Amino acid sequence: QHQTHHIESLFLSQSSNSFLVPKLMAGIKVFGNATSPSTRRVLLALHEKNLDFELVNIDLKDGEHKKEPFLSRNPFGKVPAFEDGDLKLFESRAITQYIAHRYESQGTNLLPADSKNPAHYAIMAIGMEVEAHQFDPVASKLVWEQVIKNFVGLTTDQAIVAEEEAKLAKVLDVYEARLKEFKYLAGETFTLTDLHHIPVVQYLLGTPTKKLFTERPRVNEWVAEVTKRPASQKILK
Amino acid sequence: MEDQKMKLHCGFIFSNWTAMFGLHEKSLDFELVFVDWVAGEARTKTFLSNLNPFGQVPVLEDGDLKLFESKAITRYLAEQYKDVGTDLLPNDAKERAIVSMWMEIDTNQFLPLASTLIRELVTKPYQGLATDFTSVQENKEKLSEVLNIYEARLGESCYLAGESFTLADLHHLPPIHYMLKMEEEGVKDLIYSRPNVTAWVEKMQSRPAWLKTVIKGDHIFELMKQHRMPMQLDSPCQEMTGLAQKTAMVTENT
Numbered sequence: 456q457h458q459t460h461h462i463e464s465l466f467l468s469q470s471s472n473s474f475l476v477p478k479l480m481a482g483i484k485v486f487g488n489a490t491s492p493s494t495r496r497v498l499l500a501l502h503e504k505n506l507d508f509e510l511v512n513i514d515l516k517d518g519e520h521k522k523e524p525f526l527s528r529n530p531f532g533k534v535p536a537f538e539d540g541d542l543k544l545f546e547s548r549a550i551t552q553y554i555a556h557r558y559e560s561q562g563t564n565l566l567p568a569d570s571k572n573p574a575h576y577a578i579m580a581i582g583m584e585v586e587a588h589q590f591d592p593v594a595s596k597l598v599w600e601q602v603i604k605n606f607v608g609l610t611t612d613q614a615i616v617a618e619e620e621a622k623l624a625k626v627l628d629v630y631e632a633r634l635k636e637f638k639y640l641a642g643e644t645f646t647l648t649d650l651h652h653i654p655v656v657q658y659l660l661g662t663p664t665k666k667l668f669t670e671r672p673r674v675n676e677w678v679a680e681v682t683k684r685p686a687s688q689k690i691l692k
Numbered sequence: 693m694e695d696q697k698m699k700l701h702c703g704f705i706f707s708n709w710t711a712m713f714g715l716h717e718k719s720l721d722f723e724l725v726f727v728d729w730v731a732g733e734a735r736t737k738t739f740l741s742n743l744n745p746f747g748q749v750p751v752l753e754d755g756d757l758k759l760f761e762s763k764a765i766t767r768y769l770a771e772q773y774k775d776v777g778t779d780l781l782p783n784d785a786k787e788r789a790i791v792s793m794w795m796e797i798d799t800n801q802f803l804p805l806a807s808t809l810i811r812e813l814v815t816k817p818y819q820g821l822a823t824d825f826t827s828v829q830e831n832k833e834k835l836s837e838v839l840n841i842y843e844a845r846l847g848e849s850c851y852l853a854g855e856s857f858t859l860a861d862l863h864h865l866p867p868i869h870y871m872l873k874m875e876e877e878g879v880k881d882l883i884y885s886r887p888n889v890t891a892w893v894e895k896m897q898s899r900p901a902w903l904k905t906v907i908k909g910d911h912i913f914e915l916m917k918q919h920r921m922p923m924q925l926d927s928p929c930q931e932m933t934g935l936a937q938k939t940a941m942v943t944e945n946t
Contacts, residue, residue: 475740530841530844531838531841542786542792544789544790546793546797547796547797548792548796549792549795550789551787553785553788553792556788556789557785557789573768573771573772574757574768576767576768576771577764577767577768578770580761580764580767581759581760581761581764584761584764585761587799587800588761589746612895626746629745633745641736680891682766
């Protein structure tokens with residue numbers, strides 16, 4: 456099952472230097488934490504689209520996401536929340552889909568080349584569901600055990616790491632086969648499906664779990680491709 | 693465009709009902725192919741290479757297109773067959789974003805809890821495995837908190853994403869249907885103690901497409917209970933043939 460609030464709640468707050476200068480014309484605001492994978496998912500989409508936005512820091516260490524006024528933005532108490540003019544949303548993968556559609560003609564296209572074709576869109580949609588159901592629960596547990604716990608001085612449980620790595624290996628075997636046929640997970644172009652993986656992949660690259668990527672040539676190439684994108688670099692700062 | 697009929701590879705799990713529900717809302721004809729995943733039928737080489745490399749049902753075949761993941765399937769049906777049957781997705785980008793958001797809430801907040809209850813209280817007993825009642829209690833408590841948010845939301849609008857029934861609502865009904873069948877104390881109450889949630893569920897349960905789904909779904913469940921004792925996994929082929937024949941009879945008659 457998902458580690459729900461755990462990962463989010465232990466990321467450090469950002470200093471105020473990391474705020475972007477608010478632009479009066481910018482209707483886009485992200486309420487989140489720049490170190491959190493789900494916030495990063497949204498930031499990636501915004502950077503890919505070269506969109507102006509304001510990042511309003513939510514201090515996870517202080518539990519700001521579990522109190523008002525944040526709870527009015529997301530009653531489930533999770534970052535990020537999002538605003539574009541009068542539209543208010545939460546859930547990172549709903550936000551990225553909105554950005555990809557609403558700003559389709561701007562910046563990188565995050566939808567399939569023939570996005571109006573429901574069959575093509577469905578292939579990307581499958582990949583997004585696979586990321587959410589097969590990849591993320593396992594990969595997030597590995598980040599929790601090996602990154603978060605270390606960060607707050609708890610001991611990694613290697614038995615859990617071994618168990619979760621075995622599950623992730625099976626998922627990545629399917630990805631390896633897929634990426635032998637296509638350059639990216641949903642086809643020949645970079646889409647939301649690939650983007651949604653990036654924040655957690657980046658954290659795993661700093662752990663021994665990285666070997667699961669390097670052992671699989673096509674997965675390894677794909678990881679290198681998606682993490683070297685300028686937007687992927689921007690979210691690490 | 694006279695395609696052959698769509699095929700839905702379907703088994704004993706509520707996400708299959710979701711796919712059937714979507715097909716019925718769209719008044720689409722389909723052939724139901726029963727997959728006994730509990731007996732390992734979704735892990736055969738054929739299934740993994742032809743249908744779903746993750747070894748899960750449901751899988752929808754529409755001509756050459758093969759789709760898995762129930763939310764990808766229903767979204768495809770909503771868009772490909774937009775002009776047929778119920779309109780399940782709004783056109784406007786902002787309205788659609790709200791539908792997507794409630795589908796994500798289903799995936800991330802509601803379903804992990806509801807599906808654990810279903811696994812512990814329905815699937816595991818069926819497989820002859822022991823229920824973890826600590827897990828059941830934990831998930832009931834968390835689900836209660838989540839449903840408080842749904843109760844507030846459904847006080848603001850008839851359906852989750854606004855005044856019309858959409859994919860966001862559709863996806864919730866099958867797991868709720870299973871929850872309402874549970875004998876375990878307090879599970880039904882999670883729904884019935886909340887008037888807005890109850891009204892929403894009852895509205896959806898009276899939809900003709902849902903009534904058709906329940907008939908098929910319940911019949912499959914009954915067939916499975918009759919034909920497979922949890923410990924009897926010796927001759928899956930014979931059982932599968934028997935079940936497949938019965939299932940074909942069901943789909944022809946409904």
